[in-house]
Structures are given as structure tokens and as C-alpha cells.
Amino acid sequence: MTDRKDELAANLAKVEDRIAAACAAAGRAREEVTLIVVTKTYPASDVRMLAELGVRHVAENRDQDAAPKAAECSDLPLAWHFVGQLQTNKVRSVVGYADLVQSVDRSKLVTALSKEAVRQGREVGCLVQVALDAGASGRGERGGVAPGGIEELAGLVAKAPGLRLDGLMTVAPLSGEYAGRQQAAFERLMDLSTDLRRAHPAANMVSAGMSADLEEAVAAGATHVRVGTAVLGVRPGLG
Numbered sequence: 001m002t003d004r005k006d007e008l009a010a011n012l013a014k015v016e017d018r019i020a021a022a023c024a025a026a027g028r029a030r031e032e033v034t035l036i037v038v039t040k041t042y043p044a045s046d047v048r049m050l051a052e053l054g055v056r057h058v059a060e061n062r063d064q065d066a067a068p069k070a071a072e073c074s075d076l077p078l079a080w081h082f083v084g085q086l087q088t089n090k091v092r093s094v095v096g097y098a099d100l101v102q103s104v105d106r107s108k109l110v111t112a113l114s115k116e117a118v119r120q121g122r123e124v125g126c127l128v129q130v131a132l133d134a135g136a137s138g139r140g141e142r143g144g145v146a147p148g149g150i151e152e153l154a155g156l157v158a159k160a161p162g163l164r165l166d167g168l169m170t171v172a173p174l175s176g177e178y179a180g181r182q183q184a185a186f187e188r189l190m191d192l193s194t195d196l197r198r199a200h201p202a203a204n205m206v207s208a209g210m211s212a213d214l215e216e217a218v219a220a221g222a223t224h225v226r227v228g229t230a231v232l233g234v235r236p237g238l239g
């Protein structure tokens with residue numbers, strides 16, 4: 001193996017140990033949690049090595065970075081998740097490679113994703129991104145809809161041709177009542193998921209937890225964790 005592949009393998013093993021330990025501590029089966037590796041800012045060659053090491057889910061947050069990488073890796077057995085704030089003018093490109101969009105946070109985006117999914121003959125899984133720090137505006141600093149907006153948005157996704165409502169996603173807030181209280185934030189997301197599943201039983205994905213707080217997410221009941229830095233290393237600059 002190359003040095004880089006050795007490094008990725010060692011990091012993946014450490015993350016796998018952390019997830020397994022968190023599952024054991026929570027009395028959950030390891031299979032209940034899916035690892036999504038966030039490959040943003042890292043090259044397609046890293047994505048290829050990760051696939052060779054058994055990774056099956058990758059995530060990206062900027063279309064400019066993701067589109068060429070996904071094209072270069074189109075032969076790999078990977079599910080691509082889009083997790084960044086998404087402008088409607090990028091929807092055509094994103095629908096071309098994304099299997100799931102985890103950052104659905106407004107009705108205009110639902111309309112655009114649906115239209116494009118139908119046009120391209122694709123089905124796109126959607127998670128409603130929840131902002132637990134949403135102010136009076138009803139929107140979060142880093143995207144997301146306030147808890148009060150979930151039901152309406154989920155209903156729109158569920159009815160939209162070409163889209164599939166898969167569940168909820170959040171990023172632990174840096175401000176507001178949940179700042180520094182990751183586990184409480186993720187438990188709140190789980191409660192919101194329970195509410196959502198009353199109307200939409202199949203929408204059972206709960207995407208929460210990153211490199212620094214995956215244990216709290218697993219403890220709260222997350223089904224998907226999104227891990228970047230702990231697998232690939234600290235990102236240089238933006239991202």
C-alpha cells in the first residue's frame with residue numbers, strides 16, 4: 001500500500017473502533033450506524049483509496065469540488081451524499097451525481113430538485129436539514145430549517161416526483177441554547193425524527209455527528225455519522 005493508503009486505513013480503523021465502542025456503550029448493534037466519509041477538499045485519488053478500503057458512502061459540500069470528483073469516481077460502488085448549503089443554480093449538476101441531498105431546507109429547493117430529478121430520470125433521497133440554532137428568521141447560520149418548519153417541508157418532499165423523503169440531518173449548533181451541548185442537540189433531533197416518522201414511517205434516517213462528536217450522536221440514536229477530519233486529516237483552509 002502507498003503511504004497515503006496506509007494512513008487512511010489506520011484512520012478508518014480508529015474511527016471504526018470509536019463507532020463500535022459508542023454502539024456498545026449505547027446497547028446498539030454496530031449495523032445500526034452507517035459511516036459516511038466527508039471527502040470535501042480532498043482529491044479523487046483519496047476517494048478511490050477509501051472505496052478500496054471498504055467505504056461505501058462519501059459526502060461533499062461544494063458542487064464545484066464534488067462534480068469533477070464524482071465524475072472521476074463514477075466506476076466505484078459509492079453512494080454520494082451532498083451535505084452543503086445548496087443554491088438552486090447548482091441543482092442540475094448535483095442531481096447528476098448525488099444519491100442523497102442531506103441539506104434540504106426550503107421549498108424552492110424541493111421544487112428545483114424534483115424538477116431536475118424527473119428531467120434526469122433519477123430518484124434523489126432527501127433529508128430535511130434541521131437548524132437547532134434557528135433564530136426568529138426560522139433559518140440557521142449554516143443552513144437548515146427551524147424545527148417548526150420540518151413538517152411542511154417534509155410533506156412537500158414526500159409529494160414531489162423524483163424525490164424520496166429519507167429523514168433528518170443536523171449539525172451541532174455553535175450558538176444558541178444547544179451550543180456546547182451536542183448530546184442534548186442530537187437527542188432533540190431524535191425527538192423530531194420520532195414526530196416525523198408518525199406521518200412518514202419510512203423516513204428513518206437520522207444524520208448527526210462529525211469527527212468531534214460522533215459518540216454523542218450514536219448515543220442519541222443517529223443512524224448515520226458524517227466523518228471528515230478523523231479519516232482524511234485536518235483540511236487546509238476553507239471547507
Ligand SMILES: *Cc1c(COP(=O)(O)O)cnc(C)c1O
Binds near residue numbers: 038210226228
Ligand atoms: C465537513 C462536514 C462534516 C465533517 O466534519 P469533520 O469535523 O471534518 O468530521 C460533517 N457534516 C457536514 C455538513 C460538513 O460540512
